[in-house]
Structures are given as structure tokens and as C-alpha cells.
Amino acid sequence: MKKILSYFIIGALALGATSCNKILDINDNPNSPTSTTPQVVLPQAIVSTAALANGYSQSFGYPGGFFANVYGFGGYGATVTLNYGTSDFAGPFQSSYDNAQDYQYIIDNSTDPTLVYPNAIARIMKSYVFAKLVDNYNDVPYTEALKGIAVLTPKYDKATDIYKDLVTQLNAAIAAITAGQAQPATSAPTKLVGSADPMFGADMDKWKRFANSLKLRLLVKMASAPETLTFATTEFASFDNTLGLITDDAVVNPGYAKQSGRLAPVYNSLAADETNTRRVTSILPTIYVYSFYNGTKLLDAGRGGVIYRSYPNTQKNQLGQENLASSVIPPAGSTAFYTGADFDTPGLGAVKGPAQAQPVMLLAEAKFVQAEARLKGFIPGSAQDAFNFGITASFRYLYKNQTGVVDATRAEPGVTTGVLPDATAIPANGTSGALTKYRTDNASYLVHYESAVGAAQQLEAIITQKYIALNEIAHDEAFAEYRRTGWPRNAPTSTDPALNMASLQSRATSTDKLITRVPYPQSEYNVNSANVPQNVNIFTAKVFWDQN
């Protein structure tokens, strides 16, 4: 009997021991890849950054003075009171780190010398993402961030230290690309294929110029703060003006299309989805921003006409004004920010069509940054030329159709001769028919840089034009520049909505009734409470470059 029993035990154990491994080695994932290469992650990361750029822009539409409420909706809550809570700006924060993690993956997995290019691109783009984080949240995790298991509760670094390191990273990336390009063919880094780079099609010279432009933007901001001025001054001294800035709009287009999940981000935000269901049914332009187009402050039929539907009769409002006529609503079947004939017919402007590219940095913006740096003597060159160039480049971007080609049939509004030039053909002084018309229509020094008296007015002109150029494209950057420089002009006590950027119902305690920064997300208080700064007052706490 006992013998029989032991047979069974042996048999059972034998089943376990011998065939176990064969039967049990079945844990290979048939659903998702568990490994990949930096080259496959890179394009997705870049497209995510493009979506992130749009996400930031849309998040600052209301607080930045661009968006207003409409008739027929109640309960705007913090949108009109600006009394934002910790859930209001969680999206950009979390998406930034999610996106930066993909760059970190590329950086960590491209130490091989043949992978210099994806490594450098990842460093440049990671710097771009962190610059956005700092510009809105000031101190954020950086040195301990993106380390996965190694640091589960990253500490918050000082914004100024982060900015300094971003510049260092950009310098290193430019140097690495240059060194890679100088390698003989036998030891040259692997070239990226065009499809792996939906921003510059693997043109590494363009990446260097983009890095340089981003660096200039960072340095100009740092120069506004006493504690980073010295660092900035040193860096300006070694700034590579020969390399120069981007020569065309830095945009991303992996092949956006009118399909679920593949729509151009800005079109998806401000026009319609793939089923032609319109977005932003509760948003209109503010009277404040509209007055830069309709002649109240400036007349700009050329840009206003392609940006705003029904220009110059677009419905508009002051944020927080809820005592409205029933006509203060978006145009039937469309939105105020889309000017295509209908959702099946792409148009021009900031919101062109579902397949349009997503701007990451406009040529116009780079030129206005350059204008300011030149105005302040940080780098050599004519500030006025850069200023004019910026305005022409802005027209030119808005007159590109969704395939990125300047629309010859509607080029240069109000000018019958000539067309808007290609980027490479814009003369160094930035002149164009569009600029000429714009100057003819307006006498203000905001258009005529040469009429601006003194550095303050000159800076006002530059930043105001930047604000106009970034309308519907990068509200976050425009609003950051407002906080840094105090421009465009804003009269918080004025009852004229064309002069007052703030919401009528603003609860902000700041003098301009606007927020000075945004709160950290509630998730950080929930899972990283030992590190996240406490009691952040969004009406008084400022980002380091904001000395106002």
C-alpha cells in the first residue's frame, strides 16, 4: 500500500519538476512590444511634444487674454474668476513629464556613438519641454525626475538651476551634432531616416538652428532676472550668430489626417473632430485681442481675416461678462477660430485644416526674440530688421495652407502685386508687401518700430507683435512674455474691454487681476507631498524671470 502511495507522490512531483519549465515558459507578451529602439520612439515623442505645445496653448487661452465666454452657458467657475484649483492645470504638467520620459528613454539608450543624432534631438526636445514646465510652474523636479524606480519622489529643483542646465544641454547637443557631422564616413553616426523625424525630416543643421533659437529664448528670459543675468551674459558672449536661428517655422507633421486620433492638434482643439463635430462651442475671442485686428487698437485685415471667422464682425466678449445678448455665440456650424468654408474645406490662418502641421516654434517668434536680444545689445544686429522680419514671417505662416504652402491666390492681403516670399527669400530687413500694407494701415509705433521712442516702447512693440503672432498658436508663450515684460499694454482699471485683459469677475488679488503662475497639480500633493511646494499663491508667486 505504502508503495502505491509513494508512486503517486513521485508521479506528482515528476509532473511538477520535469515538464514544469516547458509548460510554464509561456510568459512572452503577445500583445505589446517589451523592447524597442530609440529611432522608433523618437517620432512619437516629437509628435507628442507637438500635441503638448498645443495643450499648453489651449490651457492659457482664457488666463492669457485670448478667450472669452459666450451667451447661453452658465457656470464657467474658475474660468471667469481665475480662482484656479489644483485640478485646473494638471494636464500640461503630467503630459510634459510623460513626454519627457520618452526623450529620457532615447537619451539613456543612445549612448552608442552611432546614435548621436537621436540622442542630441532628444536632449534638445527635452529642454524644450522643461522650459515650458518652468515657464508656468517655476520650480519643478528636474535632476531627480525621469529616473523611474531610482527616485520615486523627486525633489523640486530651483527654476534658475533648471534653466541653466537646459542651456548647457542645448550647447552640448549642438556640439555633439557638429562633431558627428565632422566624422569621416567610416565612423559617421547613423543618419536618421526622414520619417523618424516629423519635425525637420532628419536635417541635422535645422536641429542645430532650432536648438540655438531655443537657447536664445531661454537666455533672453534669464537676462530679465538678476540672479541669472550673469549666466546669460556669459552665454550671449559665446552665442553662435553664424549658426543663426531657424529659417522657417519649426512645425511637426507626421501625416496628420482627418481620422480619429490623427487630427492636427490645433485643428482638433479649435475647429472640429474627425466627424466634423465642432469644438469650442463656448469660446469666443476677447474684445481685448480682437482690437489688435479690427482697428480699435490696430487694423490688421490681412491676419484678422484668416484667423477669425466673419471678420471684422466676429462675435466677441470680455471674459467674465455674462450679461450678454443671445447673439454672442460662435458662428452656426463652425467656430470663431476657423475660416475654412466648412469643415470639409481647409482654410488659412492659425487653424487651417485637419492635416495641417503643428507649430512648435514660429519663425516669427524666433525673430521677435532676436529683436529683443538685439534691442538690449545682447547680440549684434538690427532690432528693427528682426522686428519687421517677425511680422512678415507671421503673415507668411498664417497664409500657409494646411499643406504648408503659401496660398498664392490669397497671398498678401490688400496688395495686388507680388506674393508673400518664401522663408529663404524674405530679405534680411524683413520687408514684404504684407508688411507695407500693415504699415500703411497703422500709424502706431507698435507697427512702426522706428517711431517707438526709447527702449520701453521698442520692447512694447516687439512683445505686442509677438503676442499678436502667437494668437491661437502659443497662448502660453504669449502670456509668459506678458508676465515677464508687462506687454502688451493692459489697463486693469479700465472699463474699456479693448484695453483690459482681465476677467470682469476676476478674484485675483494682483494689480492686473491676472494670475502670476498656475498651481501644481493635486496629484503631486497626493503622492509627492514632501517635495512639492506648499501654499502656492497663484496671484502673487512668480516665475523667476517675472520681476514685475
Add this chain to the structure above:
Amino acid sequence: MKKLLLVSLCFLVLCVTQVYAQNRTVTGTVIAREDGLPIPGVTVAVTGTTIGTQTKTNGTFSLSVPATAKSLRVSFIGYGTITTDIPASGVVNVTLVADSRQLNEVVVTAGGVSIKNRQQGNQSTSIKAEQLTQGKAFNVASALTGKVAGLQVNAVSSGVNPNIRLVLRGNRSLLGNNQALVVVDNVIVPSSILGNLNPEDIENITVLNGAGAAALYGSDASNGALIITTKKGKRGATSLTFSNTTSIEEVNFLPKLQHRFGSGTGNDDVPSYTPFENQQYGPAFDGSLRIIGKPLADGSIQTVPYSYSGDKDKFWDNGLTNQSDFSLQSGDDKSTSYLSGQYFRQEATVPGDTYNRFSVRLNGTRNVLKNLTFDYNANYIQNRYNLSTAISSVFDNVLQTPGQIPLLRYSDWQTDPFANPNGYYNEYYQNPYFALDNNRGITRNDYLTGNVQLKYYPIQELSLLFRVGISTQNNSSKSYTNKFTYSDYRLKITPNFANILGGVSDAASYNTQLNPEFQAQYIKQVAKDFNLNVIVGSSMRDNHYKGLSAGISGLVQPDLFNLSNNLNVASASEANYHAVQIGAYADARLGFRDYLYLHVSGRNDWRSILAQTNRSFFYPAADLSFIASDALPFLKASNVIESLKLRLGVSKVGQVSLGNSSNFGAYFLLPTFGQGAGYPYNGNPGLTQGNQLVAANINPEITKSIETGFDLDMFKSRVSISATYYKSSTTDQTVPIGVSTTTGFSSYLTNTGKVNNQGLETSVRLTPVRTKDLEVTVGANYTFNDNKVVSISNDLKTLQLPGGSFTYAGVYAIAGKSFPLLRGTDYVRDDQGRIIVDAATGYPTAGTNLVDIGNTEPKHRLGLDAAVSWKGLRLAALFEYRGGFMMYNSAGSFDFSGTGIRTTYFNRERFVVPNSSYLDPATNTYVANTNITTASGGTAFWTEGPTNTNVGLNYAYSAAFWKLRELSLGYDLPKSILAGAKFIKGARVSVQGRNLFLWTPKTNIYTDPEYSAAGSDNNAVGLSSLGQTPPSRLYGATISITL
């Protein structure tokens, strides 16, 4: 019922010696006192010898006995043993009396092994068919609610076939499965089967509270097990039963709404009326006539009295359920069979929603040879849902409807212009009747579970068993939104409306488990005082899942819900999972003189879902049962104490807490990449790294537990008391910790943390009256459970449970606190705990940090039942209480819309925030605020995050409740009435109700505290939302006829 178990037990044990001696033949019949029916399988042996036999199907026996034989010993498990002299006639008729002592009740325990209660050293409870079906619950899990000490049954959602969460002895695993294992006829089944099993098929459910079953079923039994045995046919008795139950279901608890203010959004002190506004911050109702909505295209507009219509409280239908059953049981010498069928149909309280279920079962046994039996069970179930997919938004929308709206008027949206989407008054939300109709989901599930089993006795003491179980679920579902094109007029006047383009999603999946098992059992009286029962075995579980789904958005043609009827590119996805576990085990029971039993077991598991180095793990258990009343002479002699059993058990179990019932935890070990940002574009890929970090080596969680208790029977079983104390400690918790997104990830899966549980399970049963006609029993079971998170990890003191978070409140595990713990945001307070308000505006401010609110599992649970039987009448009632826990409802939108009653606590006037203080600039101290009123008592206070809706604590409340779970009155028609129809063996009518009343504290203004927004498989209990439809009561009548 009991007899059936006994019969099957007998065939398992088969401890009879065939004899060949002669001399004289004794014959006779053995019957049972209780029903006068013959008992097959009774052992009849010559006293003092091994000469004996068993009774046949008809209870008769025939035995050749030596001439010297004086008496026979007639014994049967569950009955008292009788020794009777052999009369000269040689005819011995014996009437056995059931052994009423619970100690000798037979229980089916793990592995389908039947043992006597006395042998069991762990806490267990047996629930019999009558108790189970007295309330005619159509869900087995609901039918167990409140009946078993230690078992917590939560219907976590509403609607048809609600999800049920079953937890024994509290939550041990922070994030892993804490639910009891469900075993039907020795086949491990997904707990979803419980909602589909026909309760009428169940013979008995044994609830094993502890981890004692883990050796035989594997680590999934570490949370305790429900061992369900279905009915089998009886030898020699054929019966056919038909029954029908019809019940009505009605909503029995609605959120508390304000009845005083109508539409308006103004934040001023004198609110103004807005006819089309959903927000209810308008003027107080005054009974005047007011317009609602905007004019239709033809200029017409509705006018209604400006007063609370009450329509939104009457939106819910009365549901109707109907259940028809039949069963046939039969048996002869060689085989038995049981066949049953049930059709169940439910019309829900949600207008238009239906559910039906059809099931058939065939169980049987057959003696192929004298020493070879063959058993089979097969159960096929199909269920069909036709539900609206918009229920949660509709419920929210109904609640938020302004009080003056005549909501019930809008059911005919096709023809009534004011109900049609083109004319509906609301500027933000769809007509709920339209939303229900326009968004539908149709789901089909087909389950097949069953097993076949061969048992062979090569020798008397040894049985070899081979069993294969299968459990499969096939699912297909389709949900759609129909196309609707608004009129140009409506789009113009309501800018935020867009045409509904429609869409379809379609999915199909299968989930299959194969469960082969080999088991050898050896039973022997090894010495005069010792008996031995040893089982060794091995088993395997092989789980496969595959799911495919596809979806389109934008329909070409309305009313055609096909994936090809699309305007856009269809999306598709696929998921495949495969996991295997192998176990080898040994289990031995050593008995000494029928009063001391030692049971030891051990099992080793190998799991495919773990890394090779970690996948093998071993866990042992032991328990001891001591029948003091049989061992100690002074107790044996007692007239008061009938029996006293003392129990002690210790166990260690490993559980792999990965995954769920469809992915089985497969492929968790390596982080994954997926396409992101819209990729692929034009044939080019783009991957993004997943957001979960995984620790290098995931190990099983280990729970060590100890339990001890006693079962006491007194006064001839008039009083039964049972108590068990348990304590467990679970270490190496497998937890995806929510981590800061600044790490680049959002969660981190690792082994960490330790949780301790301890508690008490007690029950008392009294029979104050027991006469021939009248019996009264009352019972109570009380459970106390307390747990504590000892540690989580060095880095993290706080763990947010996945699925358990709303923005301003969530469910957490925190070292040193009980678990799960509800935390939420609070107002900024001064050092005296007063809410700090702004000295100028009187407004408080929401803080950002979370404060502890309380544990979300009840500390105390009490079940009270009573039954009165008088002749054929039986009245039974069951109450349940749970207390000592907190809950949160994500009801911020309630206040945003102004529909919630909180917004009227200060009559919409400016008020001084209670218990508040402000900073006195002169002294720079906080002084009590007695006079600074809020700048507004309307929208500016109640709809705003920082002053109201961002404060989680505002929506937390005590979850305590009393429920009248079951009340039933049944009547067995006396034979005298049925005499006219001889073919009728019995008939019964009953009326019964379930969840008839719910009593909650005043602070619960939201919903049923049993609900959990996180779902039944998630440990993050304690959160609910307005998307969960209101709870309901059921009452109905049953008629049942046995032929």
C-alpha cells in the same frame, strides 16, 4: 438534502467488507425517522466483526451471518449508530435517527472531500438550499448576504445582475484579489458565475472562512472559499418540480434634492430666472407660471407652474422579474441524474432595459463497476443584456433637472416637439428618454461549466480520482449610438449642440479554463485508536483569454449598426492572455478516538506568470479539532452541554497578486511600449514607453494566519454558539504604487508592505420553541474586523489605490492606519481646527493636502434572522447592520448644478461659515468668526471649487446602515388539500421581499453604502458616484409544485 450528501459520502468512503460467510441470512430495511424513506448505503455489520454489507437503493439489505452472531451494528454517517439484536425471524427493520448534533453533520470541504463537522479544525459555515432560496434572490451571492459570520457581500452596483464583491475576514491584500474563491462541484469558476448560477440548483454552500482550502485549490483559495455543491438525483426517488416567481422591483433610496429653487445662474443676492438654464440658482419657487426653454422654430414655448414637480423622483420604472424553474431528479441502483432548467427575465427600473438568463444543468453519477464510479456535471448558461449605455449620464442628468421641469412629459421624443431633441428645453443635456433610446448596448454571454470525474478503488482503502473541469465564457457585445441631425434652428439657438454622428463598437471574447486534477486518497483505521485519511494529488489550471474589439464613429445611414456603415476609419484591438499554474499537494488527517483530529497539508505551486526564479513556492497549513465533550468525562456527562468542539488552525499561503480574471496576471513583468500620438501614420511606427514601472522580481504575497474558536451545542441543540478569533499578517504585497508623474511614470509595481488583520466571527442560534407543529428559531451573527497597514515601503508611506481616486478624495493605504482609508481635501483650518475664512469675503479656502476621513470597510457587521414554522407555514426575516465606516460621493456636480440639498442649508443666503475663524491683522491671531458672512450664498459659494466643491470632506459621510434583507412567508399545502390530485407530491406558495428597507444616517444624502464606483474586483471601496443608479427593493410571489 442531508441524506443526499450522506449518500455521496458513502460512495466516496465505501468502507465495507464483502463477506462470504454463511450459516444464516438476515434481511431487513433501514429507514429514516425524519421522513420514513429508505436510506441506501447504510452499513450493516455483525457486531464485533468485519462481516457486513450496505443497504441497496430501496434501503434493503441481505447479509449472511455466522450462527454465532448475536447482534447487528447499523451505522450511517449523520445518523446515530444502532445496535440491534438479531431476532429469530432473521428480519431486522431499523429506523435511524438523524444525529442532531452539529458535530456529526457532514460537510463537503475542499477537494470535494466529505468529512464530519467534528473533524474540521477551521471555521466554516454551511448554508442549505432552504436558507439560500427563502428570499428568492436570483443571484446566489445576494442570497448569502448577512447569513454567514465573516462573509461580507456587497452589491457594488445597481441595475440588472449587479456586480457582487465577496470578502471573508477583511482585506488582506492591498491591491490583489481579496475575494473568496468560488468552487462549483469541484471546479474553480470565475466569480461572475455566481451571478448566473441558478440558486434552485444548489444543494449546499460551505463557506470556508480561512485559508484552509488553499492546499487543495491553490493560492486563489487564500481568501477563503465558497464550496458550492449542486443537486444530484436520489436513488429510488423520482420527482419533478415546477415553480414560478414573479417580483416587482422599485427604487427605494434616492439622493436628497432641494425642492425650493428653480433655474438660474446668477451669483447675485437677488437671483434671476433663466428659462433654459440647468443650474438651479434661480429664485425660490412661487407657484407662478413661467416659461421654460427657448422658443421652438414655430415660436411656441412651454409654460409651467414655477414649483417643484417631483417628476425627477418618479423617473424610474417599476421593474418586473419573472423566473420559471423546473427540475427532474431520478436514480436507480447504478446511477442518478438531475436535470434542471431556468428562465429568468427582468425588466429593470431603468426605462427600457431588459435582462434575461436561461440555464440548464445535468448532473449525474454512475457506478460503472463495483469499484469504479463516473460523475458528471454540466451547466450551460446564457444571459442577454439589452441596456442603455447612457445610464450613468442619464441618472446624473435626471438628478440635475431643475425642479419645475415636467420631466415625465418628455418620454415621447419622436413626436412631441418639446421632447424632441430639437425642442427639448435643456441647453446642455439631452432628453434622458432620448439618451436612453439612442445609446444602447447588447451583450451576450454564454457560459459552460462542468466536469467529469472517474473514481477507482483498486483496494478498499485507496481511491484514485481523475477529474477534468472546464469553465468557459463566450462573450459578444455591441453598443451603438444612433445618428441624430439637429434642425438648423436648434443649432443656431443652442451653439453648444452638435449633430450626433453615431457610432458602433463591437467586441467578442472567450475566456476558458481547463482544470485537470489527479488525486489519491487513502483512508485506514491504522490502529485501534487512530484513523488516517491521506490525500496526495496534483492539479493544473490552464487559462486562455482572447478578445477582439472594433469600433467606428460616424454612421452613413441611421438605424444600421454595422461596422461597415462607417464614415471614418474603423479602430480595432486585440488582447491575448495565457497562463498556467501547476500544483502538487498532500493533505493528511489523523484522528484519535473520534475526539482529536490533526489535519496537515502542504502544497507547492508553479506559476507561469512569475519569473523562473520566483515561480515555485510552497505553503503549509495545519489545524486541530478537539471534541472536548467526547473526551472529557465531566462534559460527556453534562445534561446541558451536548457538544463542545475546540478548534485551532495555522496556515501560510502564497498569493500572486497580478492581473485580473481575464489577463490572469500574464505578461506583467516587463514594461511595455505602445504606439502613441496617433501612430502609425502612413506606414511609419512610433512607440511610447508605458507608464508602469515594474520591480525586477515580483514574488507572491505571503499571508500567515492563525485562528482559534469553539462550537458549543447546548440543551439538545436548542442553543448553539460559535466563535472564532483570527489574526493574519500579509507581507510582500504586490502593489502598483501610484507615483509622482515627475518620475516619468505613473505607477510602480512592486512587492512591498505588510497588512495585519484580526477579527472575531461569532454566531448564536436559539430555538426557544420546538414542538410538533411550531418551531421558532432566532439567530445572530456578528463579525468584527480590524486591520492595519503595518508598513508599505521605505520610500512610500502612502499608497493611492488604483481606480480609487476622484480628484479631491481617494482611497489609500497608509502605514499605521486601517485599510482601505478614505482621504480627502479639507478647508484650510487654524490650529484649533476652525475653518479659516477671508476677513473681507467670509470665504473659506480649500486646502491642497489630504486629511484622513476614515476606513471604508465596516468594522462591525451584524446579521439577525428569525424564522417561525407552524405546520406548513414558515415566516423568515433577515436584517443586516454594518457600521464603523465612511464613504465618499463625487457629488461636486450636484452642488454645481444647485440640485443638491446642501446648497440650501443656508437658504441660499449669505452665512457665517460654521466653526470658522479669521486672521485678525491687529493681533496676527485667528479669532472666532461670528459675524463675517460669505460674500455670496449662491453660485459664487456653492459652485466654486475653492469655497465648496474642491473640498472632499464636504462629500464624505458615515456609511452605516440597517437593511431588511429578506422577509418571506411560505406555505406548504397540506396533503389533505392535494389529495384530490394524487399525482401531486407537494405544493408550496410563498411571498417574499428583498432589501425592503434601508436605514442610513441623515448625513448620507447620496446612495446605497454598499456601492463602489471602482467595481467589484477593486479594493478601493468607499467611493461612489452619481452615475450609479439608485438601489431598489424587490418583492414578489412564488408557486412551486412537485410531481
